[in-house]
Amino acid sequence: MTPIATTTSSAASLALATLSYGPDYPRCQLLVESVRQLSQAPVQHYIIVDQRDYSMFKALANPSTEILTVESLLPSWIRRVPLVNRAWLSCKTLPIRNWVLQQLVKLSFARCASETITVFVDSDVAFIRPFDLTPWARQDQTRLFRVPEFYSADFEPLYRAAYRLLGLEGYRYGMARPNYIGNLISWQQSNVVALCDRLEQVGGRPWLETLARSKTLSEYILYGVFVDQVLGEAAGHSYDWSPLCHEYWRPQPLDARQLAEFFAAARPEHIAVMISAKAGIAPDRYRSYLERLRVESLSRQHQEPLPPLWA
Template sequence: MTTFRFSLITPSYKPDFERCQLLCRSIEKFAQTAINHYIVVDRQDLALFRQLQGAQTHIVTKEEIVPWWIKRLPRVNAWLNFRGLPIRGWILQQIIKLAMAETITDEVLVFIDSDVFFIRPFNLEDIFIQDDKVRLFRIAQRSPFPEYEKTAIELLGIPAIPSNKYIGQIVSWKRDNVLKLHRHIEAVSGKHWIAAVASHWHLSEYVLYGAFVDYILQEQAGHYYDEGAYCLGYWKDVPLSKPQLEEFCQRIQPEHIAVMVSAKAGMTPDDYATSIEEAAYVTNS
C-alpha cells in the first residue's frame, strides 16, 4: 500500500484574508493527519498573510513561482508577459496552480479556495485514496464550458472530446501527472508550457488537467473518478440574508466536510461561521 503525502494549495488575496484565516483555523482544528498548506498571494499582500504562517502553513508569493519573463503590472490585475500578450489575473491564478507541481514535492495536490472552510474532522487519505489511486472529480457529459474544452483540445493536440465536468471545490491532482502535462504541452506547442497556456483567453486548469488524464494518460494516470460533492457551496451573486443562511445550513449533509461561502454573499466569516458549524454539529449527532 502506497503512502501519499498531501499539499493543500490556496490562492488568496487581501480582500479574502479573513476567509483564509477561517480556513486555516478549520484545518488546524479538523485535520486528522499532517498536511502542508501553501497559501499563494501577491507580494504586496505577503506581510498581511504572514500572520497565518506556521509549522505546516507556508506563505509563498506568485512572484516566486512565475518565471522571470512574467512581471506584475502596477495598479491593474494583469501581468506583463515578455513572450506574448499580457496575462489577466484570472489566467495567472490558474497558471500558478499548474506551476505549484514544480515548487512542492508532495505526491498529491489538493486545491481549495480561501472562501472554503472545513466543518468536521477529515482525513485526506480516506477521502482521496482508493486502491492506491487518487480521486479525480469528474461528472461525465456535464460540462457547460465549451470554450474551456476548445482550449484544452488545442493545448493537448487532441481531437474533439466528450463534455465532462472537472470543475469543483476541493479538487485533487497527482503531482507527477502535472509535470507530465507540462512536458506534453511543450511538445505540442514548441513553447515553454506557461507561454503556451498564457496565449489563451479562455482557460480552465481543471478541464485541462482532466482532459489530459482522460485522453492522454488514461489508465496510466493513477486516478479513480468520483462525482461526490464534499463541499457545499453558496455561489450566487446576490447577498445572503439571515433566513437564507438558515436554509443553506439545513442543506448540510454528513458527507460534506467543508462549506464555501462566496464573498458575493455579502457576509463576513463572523456572520456565518458559527451558524454553519452548529448545523454541521447537528449532522454529526
C-alpha cells in the same frame, strides 16, 4: 518552495493549496482555522498570495501553514504592473489576464510540490468535519472530480482550448462532455509533470509560455482531458462526482433565516462548506455556524465513525 519531488514511494502525501488576496483575508483566516482544528492527518497548507499581500497573510503562518508568493512561483519574465490590477506584464507574450495567471500559478505549484497530491481549496471554503487523506486517496488511487455527462455552452471555449493545447483531435461543438470543475479538486503531482511535458511537446516551447499565450483556459478541464484522453488508466485516478463541499454560489447575500437554512442543509458527506465571496456576506455572520458544526462533528467522531465518502 521545495523542488519537484523525486521520491518513488507509493505513500500518498497531501498538500492543500489556496490562492487568495487581500479582500479575502477574513475568509482565508476561517479556512486556516478549520484546517488546523479538523485535519486528522499530516497536511501542509500553502496559502499563495501576491507579494503586495504577503505582509497581511504572514500572520496566518504556523507549522502546518506556509505563505507563498505568486511571484516566487513564476519566471522572471512575468511580473505585476504597478497600478494595473487586471493583468500581469509578460516579456514573452501579450499581458496575461489575472484569470489565466491564477491557473498558471496552480499548475506551477502542483508541478513543484513535494507532496504527491495537491488539493485546491478556495479561500471562501471552510472545513466543517474531521478529514484525512481518504476523501482524495485510497488504495493507490487519487480522486478526480468528474461528472460523466455535462454540457454548458460557456464551457465550449475551455474544452476547445484544452484539445488544441494537448494536440488532440475530435473536438466537436455542442457535445456533452465530462465536467471537472468544482471545489476540493485533487491532482497527482506526477501527472502535472507529465501534462507540462505534453504541452511542451505539442507547443514547441516551454509550457508556461504556451499557456501564457492563451486567451481563455481552465486548468481543471485541461488536467481532466489530459487524464482522460492521454494517460487513461495509467493516471492512477478514480472518478467521483459526489460533492465533498456544500456550496452557495449566487452573488446575492442571504438573510439570517436563509443563512441558517443553508448550514442546516449540509449533509454528512459534506466535509466543507463554501459561501462565495461574491455573495457579499461578511464571514463574521456565519462564523458561529461553522464553529457549531465543527463541535458537533468532533463530538460525534468519538461515538460513531463518519459516513464513508466513497462507495
